[in-house]
Amino acid sequence: MWFRRDLRLADNAALTAAASSGGPVVPVFLCDAVLEGEGAAPRFRRGLSVEALSQALEQRGSRLILRRGKAEEILPALAEELGAKAVHAGRLHGPRDRANDAAVSDALTARGIAFTLHDGHTLHPPEAARTTTGGSYKVFTPFWKALRQRDPGALLPEPARLPAPEAWPASDDLQDWALGAAMRQGAAVVQPHCHAGEAAAQDRLEAFLGRLDDYTEARDRLADRATSGLSENLTYGEVSPRACWHAASRALHEGGASGRGAEAFRRELVWRDFAWHLMAHAPDMATTNWRSEWDGFPWADGGPQAEAWRRGRTGMDVVDAAQREMFVTGTMHNRARMISASYLTKHLMTDWRVGRAWFEDCLIDWDEASNAVNWQWVAGSGADASPFFRIFNPETQASKFDPEGRYRRAWIAEGQENPPKGALAYFDAIPRSWGMSATDAYPQVPLIGTREGRERALDAYRSRREEQ
Numbered sequence: 001m002w003f004r005r006d007l008r009l010a011d012n013a014a015l016t017a018a019a020s021s022g023g024p025v026v027p028v029f030l031c032d033a034v035l036e037g038e039g040a041a042p043r044f045r046r047g048l049s050v051e052a053l054s055q056a057l058e059q060r061g062s063r064l065i066l067r068r069g070k071a072e073e074i075l076p077a078l079a080e081e082l083g084a085k086a087v088h089a090g091r092l093h094g095p096r097d098r099a100n101d102a103a104v105s106d107a108l109t110a111r112g113i114a115f116t117l118h119d120g121h122t123l124h125p126p127e128a129a130r131t132t133t134g135g136s137y138k139v140f141t142p143f144w145k146a147l148r149q150r151d152p153g154a155l156l157p158e159p160a161r162l163p164a165p166e167a168w169p170a171s172d173d174l175q176d177w178a179l180g181a182a183m184r185q186g187a188a189v190v191q192p193h194c195h196a197g198e199a200a201a202q203d204r205l206e207a208f209l210g211r212l213d214d215y216t217e218a219r220d221r222l223a224d225r226a227t228s229g230l231s232e233n234l235t236y237g238e239v240s241p242r243a244c245w246h247a248a249s250r251a252l253h254e255g256g257a258s259g260r261g262a263e264a265f266r267r268e269l270v271w272r273d274f275a276w277h278l279m280a281h282a283p284d285m286a287t288t289n290w291r292s293e294w295d296g297f298p299w300a301d302g303g304p305q306a307e308a309w310r311r312g313r314t315g316m317d318v319v320d321a322a323q324r325e326m327f328v329t330g331t332m333h334n335r336a337r338m339i340s341a342s343y344l345t346k347h348l349m350t351d352w353r354v355g356r357a358w359f360e361d362c363l364i365d366w367d368e369a370s371n372a373v374n375w376q377w378v379a380g381s382g383a384d385a386s387p388f389f390r391i392f393n394p395e396t397q398a399s400k401f402d403p404e405g406r407y408r409r410a411w412i413a414e415g416q417e418n419p420p421k422g423a424l425a426y427f428d429a430i431p432r433s434w435g436m437s438a439t440d441a442y443p444q445v446p447l448i449g450t451r452e453g454r455e456r457a458l459d460a461y462r463s464r465r466e467e468q
């Protein structure tokens with residue numbers, strides 16, 4: 001059983017298939033090029049998930065074997081060493097994972113070992129949804145309507161037994177992989193905010209079900225924790241999207257505010273599927289404008305303004321608060337993501353790929369498809385994108401979704417007599433080389449003002465349209 005982003009025992013089709021083969025099951029996790037190529041925070045967070053899975057397996061008399069190297073070399077060698085007849089894994093949809101799977105499949109089948117991939121990372125396989133003309137969806141609403149009534153199938157219970165082999169093969173030590181190394185001092189700051197492992201994910205889902213009645217109303221409020229927080233768990237497969245869907249569907253039937261919340265939550269889960277659906281049809285989504293007419297747009301590539309954005313020093317307080325929330329907790333409120341991404345791509349006219357890459361480095365809930373698709377959505381270059389001329393006004397957004405300034409005070413220490421713990425923790429997390437301190441003066445004026453930035457972006461957009 002090759003675990004990757006399905007780091008759970010319940011509702012795991014690959015594990016169920018391996019367990020039902022009747023023979024011993026050897027759970028394996030690899031530190032391969034895909035994992036090594038990920039950003040600092042996702043790599044660190046996956047390490048926590050692997051640790052939790054390893055403990056859960058040991059409690060059941062099994063073991064997680066860790067190996068480092070190329071999957072297409074390690075898996076066949078290990079399978080031969082064990083005399084295994086089959087390798088099972090969860091199907092992933094990212095372009096690097098797909099290429100990896102093809103190489104693994106060739107290497108295993110050449111040795112007469114079966115390689116079976118099982119669905120479950122999304123509610124429905126990304127290619128399963130088809131428009132009436134047989135094509136893929138480009139707009140969310142019809143996709144949602146198509147999936148809303150579709151049953152993702154029954155949940156699979158955790159296998160009753162995972163028979164051990166006669167002798168366990170050698171395993172690396174997780175600590176030696178140093179998956180958190182690139183986080184440096186940030187790891188200690190972010191770790192208390194992580195909810196790693198299947199049991200933590202389950203607790204989170206249960207707790208959220210008790211707050212469903214508030215979800216529709218409160219989910220956009222920046223200072224409230226009204227959403228589920230489950231993106232962190234879904235991205236490592238510590239809970240299946242199907243388990244979330246079924247839990248919400250039960251609440252849906254209760255009706256009332258909880259029922260409305262459940263439907264809104266299910267819609268968000270379908271957004272996640274939609275991102276994977278789009279990426280399955282445009283594998284270069286993370287690097288290439290979905291709409292090619294954006295290719296010549298005069299976006300800046302980075303530079304001092306993007307650096308100020310990364311460091312939470314734009315002088316636009318809601319944007320800076322968002323960036324700092326991410327640095328301290330490894331996540332960012334969904335609305336704050338939209339505000340911050342809009343300020344970078346529109347007011348600072350910076351290429352969305354600059355922001356996308358920074359989020360990949362900092363988010364513990366980094367999801368290849370959701371990150372790319374949402375960045376393109378905000379920038380205006382995506383499939384079902386927010387039009388470029390619809391520019392988020394960060395000040396209006398702040399007064400609407402953080403009317404008392406609680407979110408901004410929670411994350412920006414400068415200028416406060418007694419800054420809260422989270423705002424101060426930011427200075428423990430950031431690299432010393434940034435030379436920032438809580439006692440610095442906060443920028444008096446933003447890098448670019450709300451109206452000025454909006455007009456500059458619209459002018460650039462209009463001239464580009466005229467050129468085309």
Ligand code: FAD
Binds near residue numbers: 231234332337
């Ligand atoms: P809830 O409101 O509880 O939603 C339930 C689940 O639905 C989430 O866990 C998530 O899996 C899914 N979901 C919710 N909103 C979206 C959305 N807009 N797109 C896709 N799926 C969604 N989400 C990630 O999981 N990883 C990312 O790397 C990521 N990058 C983003 C980048 C930008 C610029 C923006 C605007 C959004 C990004 N999102 C990303 C989407 C969204 O912000 C998060 O999924 C959400 O904040 C997670 O919080 P939650 O689990 O409490 O959400």
